[in-house]
Amino acid sequence: MASMDVKRFSHGSRVPGWDDSVDLSKDPQEVPDPATTPVPAELRATIEAHIAKYPDRRSAAIPALAAAQELHGWCSPEAFIQVACVMRLTPAYLIAVASFYDMLDTRPLGHKRVYVCTNISCSLRGGRKLLAELSEAIGDDPDVQVRGFECLGACDIAPMASIDGVFVGPIEDGEVAELAQQVRDGADPLPAKQLLKRPSADPHANTRAPQEGTE
Amino acid sequence: MSTQQPLIFSEIDEPGLNTIDVYKRRGGYGERLRKALTMPPEALVEELKASGLRGRGGAGFSMGMKASFIPKGAMDKYLVCNADESEPGTFKDRELMQKIPHLLIEGMIIAAYAAGANRAFIFIRGEYVQQADILDAAVAEAYDAGLLGENILGNNFDLSLAVHRGAGAYICGEETGLLDSLEGKRGNPRLKPPFPANQGLYQGPTLINNVETLATVPLIVEMGGAEYAKIGAEGSTGTKLISISGNVQRPGNYEIELGMSSRDIIYGLAGGPGEGREIKLWFPGGSSSPVLTKDDLDLPYDFNTLAKAGSMLGSGAIIVVDDTNSVVDVCLWLAEFYRHESCGKCTPCREGTNWTVKMLERIQSGLATPMDLDIMASVQEQIIGNCLCVLGDAMAMPVGSMVAKFRDEFEAHIEAARAANLETVGDEPAPELALLQGAVL
Amino acid sequence: MVTFSIDGREVTAPENIMLVDGAKYGDVEIPVFCYEPKLGQPVGACRMCLVEIEGIPKLQTGCSTPVKDGMVVHTQTDRVKTAQQAVVEFLLINHPLDCPVCDKGGECPLQDISFGWGGGRSRFIEPKRHFEKPLELSPLVAIDRERCILCYRCVRFSQEISEDYQLVFQERGAHTFVGTFDGHPYVAPFSGNIIELCPVGALTSQPYRFRARPWDIEGAGGVCTLCPGQCNVTFTVRDERVLRVLGRDNAEVDDGWLCDRGRFGYQAIHVDERITHPMVRDGGELRPVSWDRALDDAAAALRRAGGKVGVLAGGGTSNEEGFLLQKIVRDGLGTNDLDSRVFDSGDRDATLALHDPALQATVADLEFAHTVLVLGVEPVDDMPILDLRIRKGVRRHRVNLAIATARPSSLDANAKQVVRFAPGDEARAAALIAGALSSAGSDVPDELAELVAQLRDGGEDVVILYGERVLADPAGAAALVAIADALNLRGRDGAGLLGVPSTANARGLREAGVLPFSGPGLAPVDRPGRSTSEIAGAAAAGELAALWLVGTDPLETHPERSTWAAGLERASTVIAHAGYLTAGVLEHATIVFPTESHAEHEGTIVHPDGRVQRLRQAIARPGEVRAGWWILSELAKRLDVDLRVLTGPMASSQLFAAVPFYAGLSLDAIGGKGLRWPAGASAAAAWPAVTAPGAPEVPAPAAEVEDGRLRLGTYRSIWAGPEVAASPALQFLRARTRVELSPHDAQRLDLFDGDKVTVGDGRGGVVRATASVRAAIPAGSAFVEGNGVAGPLVDVRKRPATEPADPEPVALS
Numbered sequence A: 001m002a003s004m005d006v007k008r009f010s011h012g013s014r015v016p017g018w019d020d021s022v023d024l025s026k027d028p029q030e031v032p033d034p035a036t037t038p039v040p041a042e043l044r045a046t047i048e049a050h051i052a053k054y055p056d057r058r059s060a061a062i063p064a065l066a067a068a069q070e071l072h073g074w075c076s077p078e079a080f081i082q083v084a085c086v087m088r089l090t091p092a093y094l095i096a097v098a099s100f101y102d103m104l105d106t107r108p109l110g111h112k113r114v115y116v117c118t119n120i121s122c123s124l125r126g127g128r129k130l131l132a133e134l135s136e137a138i139g140d141d142p143d144v145q146v147r148g149f150e151c152l153g154a155c156d157i158a159p160m161a162s163i164d165g166v167f168v169g170p171i172e173d174g175e176v177a178e179l180a181q182q183v184r185d186g187a188d189p190l191p192a193k194q195l196l197k198r199p200s201a202d203p204h205a206n207t208r209a210p211q212e213g214t215e
Numbered sequence B: 001m002s003t004q005q006p007l008i009f010s011e012i013d014e015p016g017l018n019t020i021d022v023y024k025r026r027g028g029y030g031e032r033l034r035k036a037l038t039m040p041p042e043a044l045v046e047e048l049k050a051s052g053l054r055g056r057g058g059a060g061f062s063m064g065m066k067a068s069f070i071p072k073g074a075m076d077k078y079l080v081c082n083a084d085e086s087e088p089g090t091f092k093d094r095e096l097m098q099k100i101p102h103l104l105i106e107g108m109i110i111a112a113y114a115a116g117a118n119r120a121f122i123f124i125r126g127e128y129v130q131q132a133d134i135l136d137a138a139v140a141e142a143y144d145a146g147l148l149g150e151n152i153l154g155n156n157f158d159l160s161l162a163v164h165r166g167a168g169a170y171i172c173g174e175e176t177g178l179l180d181s182l183e184g185k186r187g188n189p190r191l192k193p194p195f196p197a198n199q200g201l202y203q204g205p206t207l208i209n210n211v212e213t214l215a216t217v218p219l220i221v222e223m224g225g226a227e228y229a230k231i232g233a234e235g236s237t238g239t240k241l242i243s244i245s246g247n248v249q250r251p252g253n254y255e256i257e258l259g260m261s262s263r264d265i266i267y268g269l270a271g272g273p274g275e276g277r278e279i280k281l282w283f284p285g286g287s288s289s290p291v292l293t294k295d296d297l298d299l300p301y302d303f304n305t306l307a308k309a310g311s312m313l314g315s316g317a318i319i320v321v322d323d324t325n326s327v328v329d330v331c332l333w334l335a336e337f338y339r340h341e342s343c344g345k346c347t348p349c350r351e352g353t354n355w356t357v358k359m360l361e362r363i364q365s366g367l368a369t370p371m372d373l374d375i376m377a378s379v380q381e382q383i384i385g386n387c388l389c390v391l392g393d394a395m396a397m398p399v400g401s402m403v404a405k406f407r408d409e410f411e412a413h414i415e416a417a418r419a420a421n422l423e424t425v426g427d428e429p430a431p432e433l434a435l436l437q438g439a440v441l
Numbered sequence C: 001m002v003t004f005s006i007d008g009r010e011v012t013a014p015e016n017i018m019l020v021d022g023a024k025y026g027d028v029e030i031p032v033f034c035y036e037p038k039l040g041q042p043v044g045a046c047r048m049c050l051v052e053i054e055g056i057p058k059l060q061t062g063c064s065t066p067v068k069d070g071m072v073v074h075t076q077t078d079r080v081k082t083a084q085q086a087v088v089e090f091l092l093i094n095h096p097l098d099c100p101v102c103d104k105g106g107e108c109p110l111q112d113i114s115f116g117w118g119g120g121r122s123r124f125i126e127p128k129r130h131f132e133k134p135l136e137l138s139p140l141v142a143i144d145r146e147r148c149i150l151c152y153r154c155v156r157f158s159q160e161i162s163e164d165y166q167l168v169f170q171e172r173g174a175h176t177f178v179g180t181f182d183g184h185p186y187v188a189p190f191s192g193n194i195i196e197l198c199p200v201g202a203l204t205s206q207p208y209r210f211r212a213r214p215w216d217i218e219g220a221g222g223v224c225t226l227c228p229g230q231c232n233v234t235f236t237v238r239d240e241r242v243l244r245v246l247g248r249d250n251a252e253v254d255d256g257w258l259c260d261r262g263r264f265g266y267q268a269i270h271v272d273e274r275i276t277h278p279m280v281r282d283g284g285e286l287r288p289v290s291w292d293r294a295l296d297d298a299a300a301a302l303r304r305a306g307g308k309v310g311v312l313a314g315g316g317t318s319n320e321e322g323f324l325l326q327k328i329v330r331d332g333l334g335t336n337d338l339d340s341r342v343f344d345s346g347d348r349d350a351t352l353a354l355h356d357p358a359l360q361a362t363v364a365d366l367e368f369a370h371t372v373l374v375l376g377v378e379p380v381d382d383m384p385i386l387d388l389r390i391r392k393g394v395r396r397h398r399v400n401l402a403i404a405t406a407r408p409s410s411l412d413a414n415a416k417q418v419v420r421f422a423p424g425d426e427a428r429a430a431a432l433i434a435g436a437l438s439s440a441g442s443d444v445p446d447e448l449a450e451l452v453a454q455l456r457d458g459g460e461d462v463v464i465l466y467g468e469r470v471l472a473d474p475a476g477a478a479a480l481v482a483i484a485d486a487l488n489l490r491g492r493d494g495a496g497l498l499g500v501p502s503t504a505n506a507r508g509l510r511e512a513g514v515l516p517f518s519g520p521g522l523a524p525v526d527r528p529g530r531s532t533s534e535i536a537g538a539a540a541a542g543e544l545a546a547l548w549l550v551g552t553d554p555l556e557t558h559p560e561r562s563t564w565a566a567g568l569e570r571a572s573t574v575i576a577h578a579g580y581l582t583a584g585v586l587e588h589a590t591i592v593f594p595t596e597s598h599a600e601h602e603g604t605i606v607h608p609d610g611r612v613q614r615l616r617q618a619i620a621r622p623g624e625v626r627a628g629w630w631i632l633s634e635l636a637k638r639l640d641v642d643l644r645v646l647t648g649p650m651a652s653s654q655l656f657a658a659v660p661f662y663a664g665l666s667l668d669a670i671g672g673k674g675l676r677w678p679a680g681a682s683a684a685a686a687w688p689a690v691t692a693p694g695a696p697e698v699p700a701p702a703a704e705v706e707d708g709r710l711r712l713g714t715y716r717s718i719w720a721g722p723e724v725a726a727s728p729a730l731q732f733l734r735a736r737t738r739v740e741l742s743p744h745d746a747q748r749l750d751l752f753d754g755d756k757v758t759v760g761d762g763r764g765g766v767v768r769a770t771a772s773v774r775a776a777i778p779a780g781s782a783f784v785e786g787n788g789v790a791g792p793l794v795d796v797r798k799r800p801a802t803e804p805a806d807p808e809p810v811a812l813s
């Protein structure tokens, strides 16, 4: 039956968290007290700078969580508590926010983030195959998460992937192994295939000969 | 094919165009900005109305009208640029922000002035890391040049502008979901009314527009609303950035004059599908638009025509699917996306998208009957019009259109997949299958 | 009023109400799940309330569309029915339909709406999702995530009503679930309200689970007397047992909410620890005896004492009991040594001035005032329900909240102005504010400038919510009256003073005459007697032969605990009317009368804002428990006082007749919602003449910190008291002894958060506590729960590691 791939509870239902009870030996988690919550000075400064940008400090929740994720590798309980302490919010407020968004990890999945687009335009050009091959090529590396992602807004370079924010594509079959190696090494991914270097497709957009790159 | 030269994308790959120096050399932040900031704001709004500019983000609402809804008087008002660009198939704002960020900033200064807003935000999707970095740099340059901040160009107009990065959620493209997200909450859409123009960000009147809409504003000021209105088609003025993707040979962004024939766009500009293939269906305005077929290729590409044809121009993203693909696959990919992105706030969208995916999985794996297609069509009808925002409709409409237009192919697939199943499992169906089939039959 | 048409009927309804409410004026029901006006603005999430409005192409949500004149609404068209059936079908696809084993069955909106508006069929043949269930959300609440319909009610409560922000949605879309952060339980003062809000069986009460079906139970209206808040409740009764307590919405009192102490404290009614027999100390131990024996002994002892009796009444005592008690004490024992207060909060003039009807703000005023000043009181501990009301005012009506307290308040985050002073300086702070307001702004201390400016210029409607600590110094009362007068609050609707007393029926007992200096109706007495603290002192000095404690145990609640301990030790007779064997009763009482619980009690009580409320008996009294008025009348007989009371209502009538400003009251008139000064202005006129206190003198500041000692502030936690300690469900919340310190002092004393310490006052009071280091505590102060140590200065020392571990907290015997 596995070949038929009838997923019964595997998706849309078996969500981490649903089966979790609380731990009655814990205290309720209120806003962490600054007197007993150490926060790395740099993180505090970053969060406070974000808070200053908005009329309401809560607006800084996502940037603050992103900064904490950068530091901790994921939104760990510790990260939530630190952000909550600086922002004077409860960690529950923050986990409600973080778990809503795809880019904030509430589980440790690997701090190098490889998002492979599996939406329609990429799937039409082999995005799902790319995801399977790239996951396989990278293998089990606790530092790396390879994840199918919704449309990343780069269908012009389908099939594509985002390597920690660097968009590359179209990724051809022969390039998967090379890309996997670069991801593992933390090297610049497929430099020739990076979106930033791509000129416009519109023939009328440039009357002069298309240039390489815009930077 | 039209002779209209690109307005936004003109010389778009000029090196350094993302910096203020090159942008200024090309006339940016020049006469037109000075002119705009010395006009009475009402006159500016009239100019925008006259241009006929319709929103480029999806809904196609008149930009000038929306600006005119912002209440007058002294209060905290906001301008928000919707740079969430998450509609599948859409990537025009990305190229615009990356290559000519100052055009957007200039447009926002003018729009904020017109709306009486002193605080502006660009909500950019978190996935656009590099584009956000470029914007950040451009905003810093604009501050340094005195184009943002206090007393801009000596006109006694203050504007602060911050770039806010999202964290990955399609629903944050919906304007009220975006506002909640920008306020630091879960990006759930809000009940409307009140509309953002009355009660938006931090409860203040808020003008929200798409990147492309705002970037068009300086061009309109420069050429005059009436002149701009001459470009394009009736009810669809101006040029539009079109993102073409899927089974075409030259995917990418193209700036077209609205009203151009769809065939010219898909075949002429993007090269059509590969050798020997034919178009099976195409989404004219992002994955949320009901699908059209090859019979619709001669429709002029503009707001009203596509609406009349039962679809929509949406964000201007054309996704082409050729005949080597199964409509069942496309339908399932699509439904999976909306299920993943449903915020979960309202019942029909949360449960309807989930149910639709489950039915499609069954259809795909041959555990369905044609009756399931009827149920699926009916579920789509139960979603449409009953949700809090239109994300539910955005799945139900294209899915409904695929089932309606390709019913034969769905039925053939069900038949074939069922036959194949019976072959692999033989006479003794595995218990799980038996259970499901028992329920189906 | 507007007129609109619904299903062909012309209906007139108030303007601006939502359609679902407006429809009720035409007897049309529009089904809802997420709509709950108590939670604030509608969210429009469930889509159950879709209706058709002519002229609007899309169906509209009735919960968020205000009725308008001329609107034409349809709720019975095919389009509407199809949409309603669709929503029910969607809601049920993943609902387990396990109604036979669900606690909500029979009182479940989802059942009712599925039956009334659903299509009666499902086309969903996919497997339903299944999860572990039920799971604990807290020791009080169980969560069944299969049943949840994601209606937002519980999370909105946590986020927008109690603002504790502990219960949230996580994940999104069909994955969304209700949960807390990292497995922490949802424990907060008001958490139980989510059980009542949940329209399905997803959140159920752990203590109530599987105890009854709706057809097994009866609801009995009552009032919670566990604190001065006096929330209106409905007792769910089965076989003479209270199984549950629900809110009984009264916008003037509780706004429809309850705190967890009130909601779950009922459990202490039916426990073995409850005293259900009269007892007499015999050979050092309390032994059950007959009523006759206990009453005879008590009467004999009181006679023997020959007027050397000190009498205290606790806050659970009804007006009627207080009234009868003072009569016995005054007429039978010939003394005025009788008090109902925990602090000596001023003389008769001060009491009259502060309780003057012209100065009374109401609970609802907290919500609509321009400015609310919280002075020397922590609402969440002292009168919990007000905490929610104040939050509501700030959130929804933009009330300007100002806080002036010694201990950091849980409302600080909502306040615009926060002023901290040293513990003990409450009256001083009030006097400084009064001075600043009257001296036209000349010498306003810097710290108070903003607060004073707000009071003066922030709008006329000012409500001052003060705690009894402010009255510890006579200057406090004078200052409060001076503030009110400086702000012209006298006679102004929507403004005034609102005092939070230390006990539930404090106001009623004062009005009924349980004060050393005044009788019923606050009429003066000839020879004022001893006040609470004077009684303690006299008892400790051996000047009193008997102490008579009606529903109070000073060792648990009163300041100067060691004086009380000495007094109780020296008195040869201690008569206690008690529900539980608390420390003072257990160790010192010689005669014990069992008291009624608040579900058994009948009579009246008075809310701090002057509202007279009625207690009704919901269940039979267990064991030998008898009505309070009966005990008093039996004692009176034995002391040759003729009370002429044969029933509870007879006592009420006597009380109403004896108190001039109760004119016009009757039990019927009080009804289910209570009544304030029914005769209006004429009753207010019956208020005894008030001698305005002079300008307050500013008391000297609290003692300087010296020798490394800290200024002590005490507070009483919402979780203190025998009801919590004896309630199996609430026991886990029993107030833990903690000493709250500033980081500065902790560092100086080489203490870390969580360290075991002793706090000693150098006068015999010592408590063992855990150090709790909090950034918000001002340096120099330390705060300890309860009355174990007395100020003004204390030593906080780390306990040597060799010291034995903390003994298990002593359970009530």
Ligand SMILES: Cc1cc2nc3c(=O)[nH]c(=O)nc-3n(C[C@H](O)[C@H](O)[C@H](O)COP(=O)(O)O)c2cc1C
Residues within 6 Å of the ligand: B054, B055, B056, B057, B058, B059, B060, B061, B063, B082, B083, B084, B085, B086, B087, B170, B171, B172, B173, B174, B175, B176, B208, B209, B210, B211, B213, B214, B389, B390, B391, B394
């Ligand atoms: C589910 C959903 C997603 C949307 N995503 C986007 C988006 O990514 N970018 C955008 O500009 N508008 C998006 N919109 C449209 C916005 O709600 C809104 O109409 C637009 O930002 C208004 O700007 P405009 O008038 O300039 O088009 C979306 C709408 C919906 C319902």
Ligand code: SF4
Residues within 6 Å of the ligand: C147, C148, C149, C150, C151, C152, C153, C154, C155, C178, C197, C198, C199, C200, C202, C203
């Ligand atoms: S638990 Fe109950 S109240 Fe909370 S969202 Fe679910 S159904 Fe609503």
Ligand code: FES
Residues within 6 Å of the ligand: C031, C032, C033, C034, C035, C043, C044, C045, C046, C047, C048, C049, C050, C061, C062, C063, C064
């Ligand atoms: S009651 Fe109106 S949407 Fe839920």
